[in-house]
Amino acid sequence: MKQMNIYLASQSPRRRELLTQIGVEFSVLNVDVEEQQQSDELAADYVSRLARDKAQAGIVALKNAKTAHATSVNNLVLGSDTIVVYGGQVLEKPVDEADSIRMLSLLSGQEHEVMTAVAIANEHHCMVELVTTKVQFRAISVTEIQDYWRTGEPTDKAGSYAIQGIAGKFVSHISGSYSAVVGLPLMQTEQLIQAFKAKQNK
Numbered sequence: 001m002k003q004m005n006i007y008l009a010s011q012s013p014r015r016r017e018l019l020t021q022i023g024v025e026f027s028v029l030n031v032d033v034e035e036q037q038q039s040d041e042l043a044a045d046y047v048s049r050l051a052r053d054k055a056q057a058g059i060v061a062l063k064n065a066k067t068a069h070a071t072s073v074n075n076l077v078l079g080s081d082t083i084v085v086y087g088g089q090v091l092e093k094p095v096d097e098a099d100s101i102r103m104l105s106l107l108s109g110q111e112h113e114v115m116t117a118v119a120i121a122n123e124h125h126c127m128v129e130l131v132t133t134k135v136q137f138r139a140i141s142v143t144e145i146q147d148y149w150r151t152g153e154p155t156d157k158a159g160s161y162a163i164q165g166i167a168g169k170f171v172s173h174i175s176g177s178y179s180a181v182v183g184l185p186l187m188q189t190e191q192l193i194q195a196f197k198a199k200q201n202k
Helices: 013-021 043-064 097-107 142-150 166-170 178-182 186-200
Strands: 005-008 075-086 089-091 111-121 126-137 171-175
Touching: 005 013, 013 178, 013 186, 043 075, 043 111, 043 126, 075 097, 075 186, 089 097, 097 142, 111 178, 111 186, 126 178, 126 186, 142 166, 166 171
Parallel strands: 005 075
Antiparallel strands: 075 089, 075 111, 111 126, 126 171
């Protein structure tokens, strides 16, 4: 069996923890991809494109690196992105407290979608899987949102919350993949890795 070198094109500690959880050995790559939704781009297409762009940027970074495995087709790069969607609107990371209050007030007492796309690429192929999870919030008061903002947790989170953290107390129900809401759909990630391994070992 050929040796596969797996790289995670993400600085997210949550994604590192999730990959480690399922026993995947990997190295971390630092890639710079602009995260800007295009005017006519649907949410699902947007998050899928970002995951693909991150994986492919990782492949380029490996090619540019002067390492023993830089040109190996056995290098796999995993890219992923997560967005929160309410009423067709993508809720990005909050820019300030007022923006956090705006977003969490929209989600209060409502169901929204969390879309996570995972992409795995080598020099010749890229496969993308999109996972959508429905999340229901209980009603949240403005005071609760302000208190939550002061914890610092929501500042760098899509939709201004982290389900695996303090914001778990706002969630009354989820339908779908919990790990995808955290940042990486574990089942689909494993399936993509295994699909690439099978392809490489034919």
